[in-house]
Amino acid sequence: MKRKKIKHMTVVALMLTLAIVAAGCSSGNKDKGNEPGPSEAAGGNTGSVTLKVGSAAVPHAEILNEVKASLKEKGVDLEVVVFDDEGQLNPALHEKQIDANFFQHVPYLDSVKDEKGYDFAVTTKVHVEPIGFYSDKLKSKDEIKEGAKIGIPNNPSNEYRALVLLQEQGLIKLRDGLTTYEATPKDIVDNPLKLEFIEADSATLPRALPDLDGAIINTNLILEAKIDPESALFRENANSPYANIIVVRKGDENREEIKKLDEALTSPEVKKFIEEKYGVAVVPAF
Structure with missing residues (x-):
């Protein structure tokens, strides 16, 4: 009776061992099968x-x-x-x-x-x-009056660009020999309307329009300010x-x-x- 009991316990222990080993193998295979491959680990774009x-x-x-x-x-x-x-x-x-x-x-x-x-x-x-000239007060270039306050960007290249646009419109004249894309109001040699120039950070000019007679503003800032770019009184041509x-x-x-x-x-x-x-x-x- 004692031998039978020992034999029975041995069989049970052997079966339990086999079950544990089988479960371990199954678990290992499952984990391995779910491991991301190289492209998955890299977000699905190994060559990107x-x-x-x-x-x-x-x-x-x-x-x-x-x-x-x-x-x-x-x-x-x-x-x-x-x-x-x-x-x-x-x-x-x-x-x-x-x-x-x-x-x-x-x-x-x-x-x-x-x-x-x-x-x-x-x-x-x-x-x-x-770049264009915008105004909350004026409807055309002809309405620009003597002493009008005109906003222009204060960084060198865009300030030059604004002044050249005003020159092209016949409103001012710059001195000859400006070749470095830089100019300030000090380079104006003729200003028949005695325009007053307000030099300001480009990004502030759309907000400053109510306080000015007009301003020359970069188009990206006009778009960001939700102002209609078609409302410019005049602008650069496509050959800029x-x-x-x-x-x-x-x-x-x-x-x-x-x-x-x-x-x-x-x-x-x-x-x-x-x-x-x-x-x-x-x-x-x-």
Whole structure:
């Protein structure tokens, strides 16, 4: 009787051992089968590269977002980083927080790169935002009266740009020999209406319109302020040299993902998108 009991206990112990081993194997296989493969672990895109581009909100970020899908198909995950303070976009590129930026034109870049020590390269032109003269009080250029207060941007390149526009309209005359895309009201040699110029940060000019007779304002700021760009009393023509550009650190212009970005931004699809969405406010530069 004792032997039978011992034999029975041995069989039970053996069965329990086999059951535990089988369960362990089953559990191991289950875990192994659920492990993500290399592409899953990397988010499903093992061959993709993330490209971080800093930009102004309008229209720059909107244009960049338009090419996200096409770049995704080409293995580039485009991350658009909008900066409320555009003055931080070049420092962010310089400090390698982003791979490229999209907000400026060549005259502006030229006006700051030497002073700040930026070693940047321009890869492509995308669009022109014709700067224009806006007013809450006037209906036409002919209503500008003697002594009118006119707001203009206070950064060197856009201030020059604003004064050149006023010169083209016959309202002032600048001295000869201005070749560096820089000028201030001190460079005006003829001001028949004795216009008073209020130099201010570009971003503040839309809000300042009620206190001015008019102001020359960048179109991206007009769009952000929900002002109709068609309401400009006059503006630059499409031949403006102030095309907005993609800027990268020197040496990065040959990166494959940068080339793909440039190609996408200068495609017929993007040209159509810009023309249909923005009309006269934004003009393709390609």
